[in-house]
Structures are given as structure tokens and as C-alpha cells.
Amino acid sequence: MFLGCIADDLTGATDLALMLAREGLRTVQANGLPTDDLALDGVDAVVVALKSRTIPAAEAVEQSLAAADRLLALGAQRLFFKYCSTFDSTDEGNIGPVADALLDRLGARFTIACPAFPANGRTIEHGLLYVNGTPLAESSMKDHPLTPMRDSDLVAVLGRQTARKVGLVDIADVGRGADAIRAAFAREEGDGKAYAIVDAVRDEDLRAIGAASADLPLITGGSGVAMGLPAAWREAGLVAELFEPAARLEAPSGRRVILAGSCSTATRGQVAAAREAGVPDFKVDPRGIASGAIAAEDVTTWVVSQKPDGLAMVWSSADPEEVKAAQAELGRDAAGALVEGLLGEVASALADRGFTRFLVAGGETSGAVVQALKVDAFAIGPEIDPGVPWTRSVGGRQLALALKSGNFGAPDFFLKAWEKLA
Numbered sequence: 184m185f186l187g188c189i190a191d192d193l194t195g196a197t198d199l200a201l202m203l204a205r206e207g208l209r210t211v212q213a214n215g216l217p218t219d220d221l222a223l224d225g226v227d228a229v230v231v232a233l234k235s236r237t238i239p240a241a242e243a244v245e246q247s248l249a250a251a252d253r254l255l256a257l258g259a260q261r262l263f264f265k266y267c268s269t270f271d272s273t274d275e276g277n278i279g280p281v282a283d284a285l286l287d288r289l290g291a292r293f294t295i296a297c298p299a300f301p302a303n304g305r306t307i308e309h310g311l312l313y314v315n316g317t318p319l320a321e322s323s324m325k326d327h328p329l330t331p332m333r334d335s336d337l338v339a340v341l342g343r344q345t346a347r348k349v350g351l352v353d354i355a356d357v358g359r360g361a362d363a364i365r366a367a368f369a370r371e372e373g374d375g376k377a378y379a380i381v382d383a384v385r386d387e388d389l390r391a392i393g394a395a396s397a398d399l400p401l402i403t404g405g406s407g408v409a410m411g412l413p414a415a416w417r418e419a420g421l422v423a424e425l426f427e428p429a430a431r432l433e434a435p436s437g438r439r440v441i442l443a444g445s446c447s448t449a450t451r452g453q454v455a456a457a458r459e460a461g462v463p464d465f466k467v468d469p470r471g472i473a474s475g476a477i478a479a480e481d482v483t484t485w486v487v488s489q490k491p492d493g494l495a496m497v498w499s500s501a502d503p504e505e506v507k508a509a510q511a512e513l514g515r516d517a518a519g520a521l522v523e524g525l526l527g528e529v530a531s532a533l534a535d536r537g538f539t540r541f542l543v544a545g546g547e548t549s550g551a552v553v554q555a556l557k558v559d560a561f562a563i564g565p566e567i568d569p570g571v572p573w574t575r576s577v578g579g580r581q582l583a584l585a586l587k588s589g590n591f592g593a594p595d596f597f598l599k600a601w602e603k604l605a
């Protein structure tokens with residue numbers, strides 16, 4: 184095992200695992216710390232999925248260090264800290280505190296921070312993060328239920344989360360290729376910067392950044408910045424061989440369901456498209472759950488009563504006004520926890536009734552569902568859309584799972600994803 188990755192949420196982990204697998208590393212994803220029986224023969228990269236994006240910073244640090252220690256003990260020679268391509272965080276963290284702790288654990292003084300992912304519209308220019316051409320702070324991320332992003336300047340955002348200095352390697356350097364980027368890293372480190380935000384607007388930029396980062400003990404970013412790393416490590420002789428990714432996923436036979444707990448714009452569009460296409464749907468909401476009007480048992484019974492070979496969708500996705508109203512009544516975290524808890528319970532009850540194919544939308548939501556389903560590890564299957572693969576559970580219950588980041592996927596994602604299952 185060469186590369187150890189720590190992801191701050193489950194869909195983020197899957198996104199990174201897909202990128203590494205696509206670029207030739209044999210990759211497994213563990214849900215939480217890898218268990219002792221996880222087979223690592225012939226594995227190049229292990230991605231540990233945490234659910235640490237929105238927990239208190241001290242807990243996120245503790246969990247991330249535990250993951251780092253386990254990965255280092257398994258032989259990792261590089262660590263990768265994966266966070267969201269929209270840099271989801273608050274002034275308290277958790278990107279800065281976790282990155283600080285990982286640098287210290289590795290005895291390293293410098294790393295990069297690059298959430299760019301052009302295939303999904305995330306680009307960085309002069310340190311400003313854009314989502315499909317709109318500055319982050321004006322994008323729908325300003326209204327995220329848990330981590331509203333109101334500043335597009337990543338040097339400033341990260342600067343509020345760490346006592347260390349944050350620099351910038353901008354597009355002028357990045358556009359000149361790997362050697363220029365390496366020289367810019369040395370300049371920033373020489374200037375006393377512990378972090379450099381790195382601009383990137385094209386995949387070509389990400390490949391050059393990967394080549395320039397091959398020697399860094401720690402890399403932080405979105406999945407995009409992992410794009411150039413496998414080839415760079417292969418070139419440096421650190422990884423023996425690159426492999427063809429899996430083209431198909433053999434899914435266990437059984438029924439299927441969509442569980443959408445993300446309120447992101449892309450998910451809301453996908454929910455609307457599925458309803459328009461006639462997929463039977465059941466809407467849940469945190470106030471209904473809190474009052475007892477909606478119970479997991481009733482939702483489960485409804486799903487089971489739908490056509491066995493058809494699709495059914497349970498969703499809580501709401502627009503910012505509706506989310507705000509629920510949060511005002513229940514509190515932000517409690518509202519989220521109620522929906523996550525219900526969807527987790529429903530998933531587990533459905534698995535007990537023969538459902539084996541789950542499409543889940545939302546990072547936190549996926550974390551809750553997979554915890555409820557008790558999946559310890561995943562094999563990575565084919566890409567459905569950039570950043571979202573089908574996965575298959577390893578050990579335990581045989582399940583096929585598509586865990587979709589809230590803002591990823593085409594409008595017809597909920598309808599077309601099934602075509603990639605064998």
C-alpha cells in the first residue's frame with residue numbers, strides 16, 4: 184500500500200477513490216478505520232471515509248490522526264486529505280485544524296490546498312474558487328444547510344482556520360507546467376507559508392500540479408488534484424504499475440431505491456426530474472419527523488408496497504427557505520440529524536426486506552445510510568458521472584451503492600445510474 188487517504192465525508196471518499204482507480208491505482212475505500220480483516224493484497228491506495236466535515240474541530244482532528252496512524256502503520260508513504268471541491272467548512276474548521284495536525288504528524292512543513300475539479304465546474308483563479316463560473320460566495324453554496332460558504336477567497340478562508348501562513352500559487356505559475364509549479368512551492372515554503380492555495384482551471388493544470396506534488400508527504404484537496412498523482416508516482420518508480428479501472432459492477436440481485444437527503448441545487452433538480460419521469464416518491468421533512476407524523480416504519484412500508492421491479496424515491500430535499508424554517512424551529516444540527524437518522528433507519532429496514540441497490544444523494548446523508556447498513560468497505564466500480572461511481576460492499580451484506588455528492592451528477596442521474604449495473 185502506497186497511498187493513504189483521509190476523506191472528511193463518505194461521498195468525498197468515493198469521489199477520490201474513483202479518481203485514483205480511474206488513473207490506475209488499485210483502490211479500496213474503508214468506511215471509518217479499516218478493519219483488521221480488510222484484504223490489502225495488491226492494493227495501492229486506501230481511502231478512509233470519515234464523517235468529520237461538520238463535527239467539532241477537536242474531534243475531527245482526533246479522528247483524522249487515528250486514520251493517519253492506521254494508514255501509516257499499513258505502510259502508506261504519502262497521505263492525502265480529501266475535502267470538498269467547494270471547500271465546505273466554517274471558520275472553526277475543519278480543513279485548517281486537520282491539515283495542521285497531519286502536517287505535524289508527518290513532520291512536514293508545507294503542503295498544498297487545491298479543491299479544483301474542472302469536470303464538475305470547480306475552478307480556482309487567483310485564489311478565488313468558482314462553481315460553474317460563479318464565485319463560490321454567490322453560488323448555491325452560500326445557502327448550504329451545514330456549511331454555508333460566504334467567502335470565495337480561499338487564502339482568506341483557510342487563513343481563518345489556521346494560525347499558519349497561507350500563500351498562493353496562481354495560474355501564471357501553474358500554466359507554465361510542473362517545474363514552474365515546483366519552483367513556486369519552494370518560493371512559498373521559503374516565505375514561511377505552510378499552505379499554498381493552488382490555482383487550476385483545466386485538467387491539464389491538475390496533471391501538472393500532480394507531477395509537481397509527487398514528493399510532498401501530505402497533499403490536501405478535492406479529488407481533482409489526485410488526477411496527476413498516479414502517473415507522477417509511476418514515473419518516479421514509487422508505484423510499480425498502473426491498472427485499467429473496472430468497467431462494470433456486478434450488482435447483487437434485489438430491489439432498488441433512491442434516498443435523497445441533500446438540499447443542493449443539483450440534487451433538487453434530480454429529484455424534480457425523477458418525479459417528472461413518474462418515479463413514485465415520498466417526501467419527508469425534519470419537522471414531520473420531530474412531531475412523529477413521519478416514522479421510519481411508515482416510509483419503509485410505503486417503499487416496499489411500490490412495484491418490485493420499479494424505482495421508488497424517498498426525499499427530504501428542500502429549498503433554502505424551507506431549510507431555514509426547519510432549522511429555526513429545530514436547530515441546524517438537530518434538523519439534519521433527524522433526516523439522516525430516518526433515512527438510515529429506512530435503508531436498514533429495506534436491506535432486511537431484500538433491497539440490495541441503493542442510490543443515496545448527499546454526503547452526510549450517505550454517511551448516515553452506510554453506517555446504518557453497516558458497510559465496512561467498498562470496491563469501486565464504473566463512473567456514473569464525474570465524481571460518482573457505483574460501489575460494491577466488501578464483506579457483510581452484498582449491496583450495490585451509488586453515493587452521490589449533493590452537487591454532482593447530470594439532471595437525469597437518478598434515472599440513468601441503473602444502466603451501469605450488470
Ligand SMILES: Nc1ncnc2c1ncn2[C@@H]1O[C@H](COP(=O)(O)OP(=O)(O)O)[C@@H](O)[C@H]1O
Pocket residue numbers: 328329444445446447450467468469499500501505506509510518519520521522523544545546547548549587588589590
Ligand atoms: N428538509 C430539510 N431541512 C433541513 N435539513 C435537511 C433537510 N433535508 C436534509 N437536511 C439535512 O441537510 C444536510 C444535507 O447534507 P448532505 O447530505 O451532506 O448533502 P450535500 O451533499 O448536498 O451537502 C443533511 O444533514 C440532511 O439531513
Ligand SMILES: O=C(O)[C@@H](O)C(=O)COP(=O)(O)O
Pocket residue numbers: 192194195196198199266267268269405406447545546547570587588589590
Ligand atoms: O469534492 C466534492 O465536491 C465531493 O467529493 C464532496 O466532498 C461533496 O460533498 P457533499 O456535497 O456533502 O456530498
